[in-house]
Amino acid sequence: MSILGNTKAKVETAAPAERGMTMPAPHAKTRAPGIPFILKKALLSALVALVLFSLMVGIRTEAGPTGQLIYWTRFGELASLVAAVFGGSIVIELLRQWLGPTGVADLVPTSVQNAFALAGRLVAPALLVFTLLVPVIFYNQRYILDLGILVLTYVMLGWGLNVVVGLAGLLDLGYVAFYAVGAYSYALLATNFGLSFWVCLPLAGFLASLWGVMLGFPVLRLRGDYLAIVTLAFGEIIRLVITNWQSLTGGPNGVSGIPRPTLFGIPLTAGDDGLAARLGIEYDPTQRIVFLFYVILALALLTNWVTIRLRRLPIGRAWEALREDEVACRALGINTTTTKLTAFATGALFGGFAGAFFATRQGFISPESFTFQESALVLAIVVLGGMGSQLGVALAALTMIGGFELFRGLEQYRMLVFGIAMVLLMIWRPRGLIGHRSPTVYLKRAQAISSDLVKEGHG
Amino acid sequence: MDYFAQQLVNGLVLGSIYGLIAIGYTMVYGIVGMINFAHGDIFMIGGFMALISFLVLVSFGLTAVPIVLLIVLLVSMAITALYGWTVERIAYRPLRHSFRLAPMLSAIGMSFVLSNYAQVAQGARVKPIPPIITGGYTLHEGASGFVVQLSNIQIVVVVTTVALLLIFTWLVARTRLGRDMRACEQDQTMAALLGVDVDRTISMTFVIGAALAAVAGMMYLLYYGLVDFYMGFVAGIKAFTAAVLGGIGSLPGAMLGGLAIGLIETLWSAYFSVEYKDVAAFSILIVVLIFLPTGLLGRPEVEKV
Numbered sequence: 001m002s003i004l005g006n007t008k009a010k011v012e013t014a015a016p017a018e019r020g021m022t023m024p025a026p027h028a029k030t031r032a033p034g035i036p037f038i039l040k041k042a043l044l045s046a047l048v049a050l051v052l053f054s055l056m057v058g059i060r061t062e063a064g065p066t067g068q069l070i071y072w073t074r075f076g077e078l079a080s081l082v083a084a085v086f087g088g089s090i091v092i093e094l095l096r097q098w099l100g101p102t103g104v105a106d107l108v109p110t111s112v113q114n115a116f117a118l119a120g121r122l123v124a125p126a127l128l129v130f131t132l133l134v135p136v137i138f139y140n141q142r143y144i145l146d147l148g149i150l151v152l153t154y155v156m157l158g159w160g161l162n163v164v165v166g167l168a169g170l171l172d173l174g175y176v177a178f179y180a181v182g183a184y185s186y187a188l189l190a191t192n193f194g195l196s197f198w199v200c201l202p203l204a205g206f207l208a209s210l211w212g213v214m215l216g217f218p219v220l221r222l223r224g225d226y227l228a229i230v231t232l233a234f235g236e237i238i239r240l241v242i243t244n245w246q247s248l249t250g251g252p253n254g255v256s257g258i259p260r261p262t263l264f265g266i267p268l269t270a271g272d273d274g275l276a277a278r279l280g281i282e283y284d285p286t287q288r289i290v291f292l293f294y295v296i297l298a299l300a301l302l303t304n305w306v307t308i309r310l311r312r313l314p315i316g317r318a319w320e321a322l323r324e325d326e327v328a329c330r331a332l333g334i335n336t337t338t339t340k341l342t343a344f345a346t347g348a349l350f351g352g353f354a355g356a357f358f359a360t361r362q363g364f365i366s367p368e369s370f371t372f373q374e375s376a377l378v379l380a381i382v383v384l385g386g387m388g389s390q391l392g393v394a395l396a397a398l399t400m401i402g403g404f405e406l407f408r409g410l411e412q413y414r415m416l417v418f419g420i421a422m423v424l425l426m427i428w429r430p431r432g433l434i435g436h437r438s439p440t441v442y443l444k445r446a447q448a449i450s451s452d453l454v455k456e457g458h459g
Numbered sequence: 460m461d462y463f464a465q466q467l468v469n470g471l472v473l474g475s476i477y478g479l480i481a482i483g484y485t486m487v488y489g490i491v492g493m494i495n496f497a498h499g500d501i502f503m504i505g506g507f508m509a510l511i512s513f514l515v516l517v518s519f520g521l522t523a524v525p526i527v528l529l530i531v532l533l534v535s536m537a538i539t540a541l542y543g544w545t546v547e548r549i550a551y552r553p554l555r556h557s558f559r560l561a562p563m564l565s566a567i568g569m570s571f572v573l574s575n576y577a578q579v580a581q582g583a584r585v586k587p588i589p590p591i592i593t594g595g596y597t598l599h600e601g602a603s604g605f606v607v608q609l610s611n612i613q614i615v616v617v618v619t620t621v622a623l624l625l626i627f628t629w630l631v632a633r634t635r636l637g638r639d640m641r642a643c644e645q646d647q648t649m650a651a652l653l654g655v656d657v658d659r660t661i662s663m664t665f666v667i668g669a670a671l672a673a674v675a676g677m678m679y680l681l682y683y684g685l686v687d688f689y690m691g692f693v694a695g696i697k698a699f700t701a702a703v704l705g706g707i708g709s710l711p712g713a714m715l716g717g718l719a720i721g722l723i724e725t726l727w728s729a730y731f732s733v734e735y736k737d738v739a740a741f742s743i744l745i746v747v748l749i750f751l752p753t754g755l756l757g758r759p760e761v762e763k764v
Contacts, residue, residue: 048541056507056511061510061514068589069514069588071514221749229494230744233700234745383560416575418568423568423569426550430558
């Protein structure tokens with residue numbers, strides 16, 4: 001019974017996919033199941049939604065004036081949600097019939113995707129020039145400059161994590177730990193010993209990569225999901241220790257009064273020894289923002305440059321080999337221990353840099369900035385960017401942070417939408433928006449391969 | 460000694476709750492081979508379901524505690540099970556043959572969806588309820604005046620857990636569904652060829668896991684007297700630790716691991732520091748995975764090329 005059912009289903013899904021390439025519309029219509037089917041499906045979905053939302057949405061609880069919980073009903077919201085699910089289900093079913101069972105992903109034909117890949121070569125320099133000019137164009141718009149700094153910070157974090165996840169294929173859910181180590185390293189060194197930003201920056205990176213190695217050692221034997229959960233636990237441990245080690249880190253109150261960065265000793269303040277006074281121009285607070293913008297841009301570009309260079313070295317090749325197949329990697333005589341450790345250390349190094357920058361930009365840090373959500377956000381950026389594509393990560397960071405900004409007014413819906421987006425992304429484009437991998441080594445010509453074709457080992 | 464005995468009792472109760480959640484992790488991992496990251500949040504949803512249905516029932520004038528609790532248990536199990544089913548249907552089933560990181564990332568997304576959905580729907584504040592099951596027994600009165608107590612709620616938690624565990628063991632060992640589940644765990648393709656409806660079996664696994672998590676959520680609510688939208692994350696990781704410690708894929712292992720984690724956490728809080736109890740639990744996860752990756756009762760994983 002079920003055997004027949006399964007094969008039938010497979011034949012049904014396979015055939016339209018082939019036909020869909022050549023002539024999608026007429027065929028799709030002839031085999032479309034009727035309206036009763038769609039209605040039945042929508043009704044079922046609505047029913048499920050009704051049960052799911054019945055208590056959670058239909059009834060709202062809150063502590064009353066006496067401290068006792070009271071509740072009131074919200075049947076209006078419940079009804080509209082269920083109606084939305086009913087309507088949405090019909091729309092999705094209709095779309096599915098028009099587009100064929102393979103879904104929205106195939107809307108973009110391969111030729112167009114290849115064209116995109118080609119255009120990608122032009123996009124990167126154009127984007128870089130634009131980024132360099134942002135402070136010039138938007139000099140008077142503080143908001144855009146701040147947003148630009150935020151985006152660049154995430155671009156840098158994304159590029160850093162990309163080394164671990166995208167290149168070496170090690171799923172790291174605790175990347176925020178290194179970000180935190182970097183931030184606290186700078187904050188504590190600067191506030192306690194008065195060290196300047198430019199001295200602390202390498203120190204912060206060094207300490208973070210030390211932690212990267214410390215995390216790397218125990219998890220060498222782990223793979224896939226286990227590795228992910230251990231890195232997650234590691235990230236949480238770091239955050240919990242920061243929260244509870246009050247005497248060192250100030251606990252939940254955080255560290256405040258972190259010094260601003262200087263231009264190699266020259267502060268960007270209104271004072272007589274400030275940069276503005278020395279150059280003989282009028283002081284403007286925006287100057288500091290612009291300076292920060294270029295600092296993070298330089299740091300991000302450094303990350304990018306180092307990553308690109310490393311990819312051409314044996315170690316970078318080893319990372320990619322590790323990602324594709326660990327067993328084969330070992331059989332070829334690659335030392336997986338050093339390969340994994342260097343990946344963790346390099347990723348952590350950039351995370352530490354970004355953390356130090358974050359501390360100096362904010363002037364105040366607390367454990368709240370280093371939650372698991374942050375790790376997930378950076379990971380989502382890397383995945384959305386196509387895991388391994390530098391340009392993809394940059395564009396993904398722009399999309400992600402830009403999207404977050406759009407939801408600024410709806411603060412409480414932000415993470416909800418983020419979660420939904422992550423699930424939908426995995427369903428429709430599990431390989432990210434720019435899902436192609438160009439080999440770093442090739443015989444005659446570099447040929448971009450769609451990453452849908454790449455099968456991964458259990459590295 | 461008395462103090463230790465009291466902590467032992469407390470630890471076992473906490474461990475029962477972790478064990479119930481851990482079963483959901485271990486079953487799903489055994490069959491689908493993925494960490495159902497959203498499972499902790501399913502537990503949280505279960506707690507909320509229990510809370511809300513309890514409030515509604517009480518406002519309707521039902522006062523007989525056993526009847527109320529039974530209805531609350533059934534309602535929260537049913538609705539939470541539907542949540543489990545829906546999560547699998549929406550977020551995991553389309554990804555079953557996707558690349559290996561996809562289900563994990565989708566599960567993380569689902570975890571955010573569930574916890575923030577609870578926050579949006581019910582507010583961010585902690586929801587307290589007055590104690591429902593009160594009273595208890597004095598087990599032993601020490602010379603120093605320290606009293607070892609076993610409260611009724613603790614008895615309820617442990618008894619419910621044991622009862623559910625027995626039902627569940629019977630389900631897996633004796634019923635058709637249990638046989639299908641074990642078959643899918645060994646080889647999905649072969650099971651499908653032999654007439655097992657793999658999709659349905661996987662769905663049922665999620666449903667059962669969610670129902671058990673709902674019970675855990677309700678027990679948590681009764682025991683601690685509060686729920687909040689964020690409680691699923693930490694509880695989820697600890698329950699996962701329990702599943703790994705017991706040997707992932709092994710049902711008695713999950714319960715054993717749960718008890719061990721509950722005991723360690725309670726004893727750590729009692730003798731070292733409350734602040735670092737989560738650090739202790741997470742460190743155990745790391746240590747276990749490094750030195751005992753197959754867990755206490757797990758089978759060693761064979762590396763296939």
